[in-house]
Amino acid sequence: MNRKDVIDFIYNEADLLDRMQWQSWIELYHPDARYWMPLEWQQTDPVLQPSLMYEDLLLLKVRVERLAGERTFSQKPKSRCHHLLQAPQLTALDEAAGTASTRTSFIYTETRGDVLERFSGWASHDLVTVDGALRIKLKRIDLINFDAPFSNIQLFM
Amino acid sequence: MAQYTGNAEAVSALVRDTEVHRDVYVDREIFELEMEHLFPSTWIYIGHASQLPNPGDFITATVGRQPVLATRHSNGTIHVFHNRCPHKGVKIASEACGNTGKFFRCPYHAWSFKTDGSLLAIPLKKGYDNTGLNEVQASEGLAKVAEFRVYRDFLFAKLKPGGLSFEDFFGESLSTIDNMIDRSPEGQLRIEATPIRYMHTCNWKMLVENQTDTCHPMVAHESSAGTAIKVWEREGAGSTETPMAVQLYAPFMSPYEFYEKAGLRVWANGHGHSGVANSIHADYSDIPGYFDSMVAAYGGTRAREILGDVRHNSIYFPNLLVKAPVQIIRNFIPIAVDKTLVESWVFRLVGAPDKFYERALMYNRFINAPTSIVGHDDLEMYERAQEGLNSDGNQWVNLQRLYDEDEEADVTAVINGTSERQMRNQFHAWKKFMTGAMQEGAAA
Ligand code: FES
Numbered sequence: 001m002n003r004k005d006v007i008d009f010i011y012n013e014a015d016l017l018d019r020m021q022w023q024s025w026i027e028l029y030h031p032d033a034r035y036w037m038p039l040e041w042q043q044t045d046p047v048l049q050p051s052l053m054y055e056d057l058l059l060l061k062v063r064v065e066r067l068a069g070e071r072t073f074s075q076k077p078k079s080r081c082h083h084l085l086q087a088p089q090l091t092a093l094d095e096a097a098g099t100a101s102t103r104t105s106f107i108y109t110e111t112r113g114d115v116l117e118r119f120s121g122w123a124s125h126d127l128v129t130v131d132g133a134l135r136i137k138l139k140r141i142d143l144i145n146f147d148a149p150f151s152n153i154q155l156f157m
Numbered sequence: 158m159a160q161y162t163g164n165a166e167a168v169s170a171l172v173r174d175t176e177v178h179r180d181v182y183v184d185r186e187i188f189e190l191e192m193e194h195l196f197p198s199t200w201i202y203i204g205h206a207s208q209l210p211n212p213g214d215f216i217t218a219t220v221g222r223q224p225v226l227a228t229r230h231s232n233g234t235i236h237v238f239h240n241r242c243p244h245k246g247v248k249i250a251s252e253a254c255g256n257t258g259k260f261f262r263c264p265y266h267a268w269s270f271k272t273d274g275s276l277l278a279i280p281l282k283k284g285y286d287n288t289g290l291n292e293v294q295a296s297e298g299l300a301k302v303a304e305f306r307v308y309r310d311f312l313f314a315k316l317k318p319g320g321l322s323f324e325d326f327f328g329e330s331l332s333t334i335d336n337m338i339d340r341s342p343e344g345q346l347r348i349e350a351t352p353i354r355y356m357h358t359c360n361w362k363m364l365v366e367n368q369t370d371t372c373h374p375m376v377a378h379e380s381s382a383g384t385a386i387k388v389w390e391r392e393g394a395g396s397t398e399t400p401m402a403v404q405l406y407a408p409f410m411s412p413y414e415f416y417e418k419a420g421l422r423v424w425a426n427g428h429g430h431s432g433v434a435n436s437i438h439a440d441y442s443d444i445p446g447y448f449d450s451m452v453a454a455y456g457g458t459r460a461r462e463i464l465g466d467v468r469h470n471s472i473y474f475p476n477l478l479v480k481a482p483v484q485i486i487r488n489f490i491p492i493a494v495d496k497t498l499v500e501s502w503v504f505r506l507v508g509a510p511d512k513f514y515e516r517a518l519m520y521n522r523f524i525n526a527p528t529s530i531v532g533h534d535d536l537e538m539y540e541r542a543q544e545g546l547n548s549d550g551n552q553w554v555n556l557q558r559l560y561d562e563d564e565e566a567d568v569t570a571v572i573n574g575t576s577e578r579q580m581r582n583q584f585h586a587w588k589k590f591m592t593g594a595m596q597e598g599a600a601a
């Protein structure tokens with residue numbers, strides 16, 4: 001695992017989301033992973049401070065399965081998304097241990113029917129290596145306007 | 158085309174015993190009349206005293222669309238004002254909360270006001286000598302709202318004078334707020350965090366009605382709660398305890414019989430709640446140490462009584478929801494006829510274990526956030542209703558489930574939990590306060 005592997009991994013994760021390959025996307029996550037969207041600036045605590053999302057793998061699986069559900073009316077029509085990423089910055093890298101952390105500035109677009117919404121922020125990844133493959137331990141999404149009153153955000157940033 | 162302004166009779170005709178005309182949800186003129194008459198003549202929640210712990214602290218809020226400002230004065234008292242400068246109308250405070258120190262200073266021409274609202278100073282004051290400033294409202298400082306009341310730390314304001322007193326307006330419905338507070342061993346709630354905000358492209362009343370609509374969860378939320386149960390049954394095999402997340406989602410799939418037996422209670426003036434004998438909040442696991450501290454505080458009998466009251470959703474007409482067993486309130490703030498801002502706040506039970514706060518925060522992001530799958534299910538229904546109601550095929554919305562001809566308005570009653578009576582109750586109050594205020598306006 002080297003620097004390039006880490007950066008390719010980040011681009012690939014976004015690409016799977018844009019291509020709606022939910023199953024392959026979720027397989028990038030470690031069994032103990034968390035997907036976190038804080039509701040405060042430079043938030044430190046996901047449990048005793050409010051968040052938009054703080055979900056484990058079970059809850060991410062519920063979301064992915066729901067997207068395809070026959071009675072998921074908020075997905076008729078389906079949402080689509082697009083990630084525009086700036087080059088990921090490595091904030092930590094330990095090749096021997098197989099761990100890395102990155103911070104990636106992004107513009108995210110989600111659309112459904114005639115509505116299109118755009119979001120800006122930073123995605124931080126904590127990655128570990130399991131059986132020779134990189135896995136996400138924590139993905140943290142900090143929006144620039146985390147406290148704004150959004151309408152539905154149904155997919156993943 | 159003004160057909161409702163100044164015409165209380167036409168407004169009244171929109172509400173029948175078992176149905177309401179779609180104009181209550183889609184007509185711009187009706188929305189304007191609600192802002193002018195309904196919200197100012199009813200008691201509206203604006204905040205909690207724990208948001209104003211120190212002198213100089215302030216919060217801002219809206220009553221209908223009108224900006225208001227609450228402050229903690231140097232002597233500890235709370236004051237509520239219209240949030241506009243008496244000079245040229247500039248908002249005195251623009252943030253949701255903060256501390257202004259000893260006085261407010263208007264950012265435009267520096268008129269200043271004490272935290273009790275009185276005028277402190279005007280720069281170059283001699284420019285007003287002999288102009289008669291003393292005789293106009295501007296000289297009185299920040300305009301106070303007609304009435305406000307701090308009820309066990311809950312702040313409510315009424316912008317128009319007269320009408321029902323706080324006690325007469327809320328009556329027995331205050332028992333839900335009491336129950337939420339009593340769940341703290343110290344009898345105290347605290348707001349520590351900003352709310353989750355969620356914009357809805359629908360009329361505010363759809364959200365209020367949905368809170369006691371017990372025939373929708375097992376249908377509309379099959380996609381979220383149903384899937385959560387399915388995934389848990391498949392993936393949770395071997396796990397001995399149901400995770401908190403599944404405990405929160407799963408009860409949404411309870412069958413009709415559950416909600417029928419859980420019951421519904423209506424009160425006068427449009428207030429009411431679902432979950433009388435039982436509710437989806439009844440079966441969360443115990444949090445160690447809590448019950449003992451409640452017994453120590455209240456005695457065993459009273460502690461069991463407090464915790465045995467598991468009311469689901471309590472509506473404080475017109476636009477506040479209180480969920481006592483999970484310490485959450487939701488404020489449905491009207492923005493436009495088809496636009497509503499929902500702010501969902503979590504309270505900490507002072508003196509209770511952190512686990513309660515953790516669970517309440519989790520519930521709030523699972524159910525009330527723009528990223529919540531349960532929220533997605535609901536908003537989809539509101540949006541479809543908002544669009545569907547443009548149809549002229551039928552101009553009436555049906556609220557007939559378990560209607561009884563002998564049903565009385567403005568009484569306390571407990572009935573079958575799948576009844577749409579609380580919706581009828583709300584519209585009775587809507588008609589009463591709308592037309593009452595319109596007639597008063599016409600007489601004045
Ligand atoms: S508008 Fe406030 S001082 Fe002029």
Ligand SMILES: [Fe+2]
Pocket residue numbers: 367373374377378531535
């Ligand atoms: Fe719902």
